[in-house]
Amino acid sequence: MSPVGTVAGTADRKRTTPRPAVTAPKRRLVVVSNRVAVPRHGRTGGEGGLAVGVKAALEESGGMWFGWSGKTVEHDVGEPEAAGLFEAGKTTYAMVDLTRRDYEEYYNGFANRSIWPLFHYRLDLADFNRRYLAGYQRVNALFARRLAPLLRDDDLLWIHDYHLIPMADQLRHMGCRQTMGFFLHIPWPALEVLLALPNHRALVQSLCAYDLVGFQTEDYRRAFVDYCQRELGATVDAEGTLEAFGRRVRTGTFPISIDxxxxxxxxxxxxxxxxxxxxxxxxxxxxxxxxxxxxxxxxxxxxxxxxxxxxxxxxxxxxxxxxxxxxxxxxxxxxxxxxxxxxxxxxxxxxxxxxxxxxxxxxxxxxxxxxxxxxxxxxxxxxxxxxxxxxxxxxxxxxxxxxxxxxxxxxxxxxxxxxxxxxxxxxxxxxxxxxxxxxxxxxxxxxxxxxxxxxxxxxxxxxxxxxxxxxxxxxxxxxxxxxx
Incomplete structure (x- = not known):
């Protein structure tokens, strides 16, 4: 079994006593994901693990959930200081519309025709069109610009999945110094597979802008560390913290589960x-x-x-x-x-x-x-x-x-x-x-x-x-x- 919520080298121990209560972070939690699970009156159930886990965290301690609204528009209406906002309970929902071009290049393109097949070992289906990459970077920059004005200095940012790997890097370039964590819901591929991605180094450099990078299994975490050691010459300590691109990044294994x-x-x-x-x-x-x-x-x-x-x-x-x-x-x-x-x-x-x-x-x-x-x-x-x-x-x-x-x-x-x-x-x-x-x-x-x-x-x-x-x-x- 893979260890849960541990860093490298920590053995999984079977529970013999009830789980102790974990105090929710006092700092505000800001969750960023491709889509936002907006509460809708009269609709319950059918939500994935991410939505269930995130909603519980936000309902407990309050915070913000930021991401794409799911809507596409013909043209961008401009660059307002803040994204569209509304409140529900303790949670602020902040959403951004995408143009049809953004959706095609960022979501259907780089996310789901480049990263998704590659990370699932289907190189025969991967399409590394540079137009898709440009759209992926453009939308991540858009999200960062819309999110930055909403942040507080002591926020905890929890950014999710392969759609948003560059988010922390974009925010860092805008001067954001908050604690930022990333969780990858899909596999991380072996070195030989990842090298097929033309911008593999830039993608890993973006991940190194986070303070914590979490993976589903120890195999995926080790594959990431293996890339960093062999391609970047990164050093890794026994606690799973690596040094690369002038930053210290903690890695961990956190298998997602169900209610x-x-x-x-x-x-x-x-x-x-x-x-x-x-x-x-x-x-x-x-x-x-x-x-x-x-x-x-x-x-x-x-x-x-x-x-x-x-x-x-x-x-x-x-x-x-x-x-x-x-x-x-x-x-x-x-x-x-x-x-x-x-x-x-x-x-x-x-x-x-x-x-x-x-x-x-x-x-x-x-x-x-x-x-x-x-x-x-x-x-x-x-x-x-x-x-x-x-x-x-x-x-x-x-x-x-x-x-x-x-x-x-x-x-x-x-x-x-x-x-x-x-x-x-x-x-x-x-x-x-x-x-x-x-x-x-x-x-x-x-x-x-x-x-x-x-x-x-x-x-x-x-x-x-x-x-x-x-x-x-x-x-x-x-x-x-x-x-x-």
Whole structure:
């Protein structure tokens, strides 16, 4: 397991006593992310780990959340001193609109056609267009200009993810001296992969403008340190602090998590709902295998369908007795690679059903839409197998959500890719290499065949981890390290 909220060299210690309360930082917390999760009346649930963790921190101590509004405009209206602001409870929400050009070059361009594929080891899909890089730098500079007038001298800044790596550097050049931390939600690639990025040195130099850089796993943190040592000649001490570009930067590992208790309660509540009864009735007495992923090439969706097909061929007794439910809401449909993936998934699922379906059984149900958090929790609880097989993933909260949603008296089994950050923590899962279709099929077969006692044993070790290392623990550990 990877250590939580620790710096290099600190071993993870299993909790034997309740977690002590962590005092919230007295300084104001300013969170910066690409999108802002604006509170909307009557809408709850469906939020990711970032939104849940950030909202809890801001509700507890107050502060500001700054980022893109999600709106695009034809032309920039100018450079007002402050971004659009409104208050909700203890939190100030500050948002900036982007022009269509900014959105295409910064978000669809450099963030999601350069950094995203590269950091997920898909160099074949990476597009290093200099126009995209210019847009990425321009939008980060815009965000910095709009944020700077809103800052107080003693603020703590917590900046999130690959969209905003240059933010601290931009703010430093404007004279901002506040404590700034960065957390990367996606993988950090190995040196040989990162070197393919034309501006790799400048990107790492931007990260060195932060006081604390956090990663999901120790592997990713070490890969970052390895780059700094081998390419920059940086020195690194035993506490994970490196010196580069004239700055001292602390590095740490902080695996993001879920609201474990809340999700377990939602799953138990959903178990008796009309929708879950409909699902059970439609499946009849068959075993359900579930996958829930954004429609993204990093999630291993195509190889997952192929592994399931191999399961049906290699273990024909499963025909008519197992159903796979794959939920894949569309994502980034303006990016050509995502549109192509949608067509390929539809073709793969159609091919599999055409080859194996009977008049009273459809082997795979492919749903290209999203569902509420509560309904997904009920789906997870119903499924005998949770299939989470990304080709590369920073953490993957679906794996944790599946475990948290299980019935403790009759839990399902998690089949998990070794390339998901969650595999470092969820040691009760059946760990697979998703590129090995036969081995993945064998793991699915094993998951379907495990007896109740072993399923319970595997579940206990994982749920204990998720209870002691939930979203609150992630937030507290990071902010404590940032404020130190």
């Amino acid at each position: 474990t208790q809340s999700l377990a309660e939602a799953a138990e509540e959903a178990a008796g709902s009309r929708q879950i009864h409909r699902l059970r009735d439609s499946v009849r007495n068959r075993d359900l295998i579930i996958g829930v992923d954004r429609l993204d090439y990093s999630k291993g969706l195509l190889v997952r369908v192929q592994a399931y097909e191999h399961l049906l061929r290699a273990y024909p007794a499963n025909r008519g007795r197992v159903v796979m439910l794959q939920i894949a809401p569309p994502s980034r449909m303006e990016v050509p690679e995502y549109m192509q993936l949608r067509h390929e998934m539809e073709a793969a699922c159609g091919h599999l059903n055409g080859a194996f379906a009977e008049f009273d059984w459809t082997p795979v149900r492919y749903l290209n839409k999203g569902f509420s958090r509560r309904m997904l929790a009920g789906f997870y609880r119903t499924a005998r197998v949770g299939l989470v097989t990304p080709l590369r993933d920073g953490m993957n909260l679906v794996a944790k959500e599946y475990v948290a949603s299980q019935n403790p008296e009759d839990p399902g089994v998690l089949v998990l890719s070794r390339f998901a950050g969650a595999a470092r923590e969820l040691d009760g899962a059946l760990i697979v290499n998703p590129y090995d279709l036969e081995a993945t099929a064998e793991a699915m077969q094993m998951a379907l065949a495990l007896d109740l006692e072993e399923r319970k044993d595997r579940y206990r070790t994982m749920i204990d981890r998720l209870r002691s290392h939930d979203i609150d623990r992630w937030r507290e550990d990071y902010l404590s390290a940032l404020a130190a």
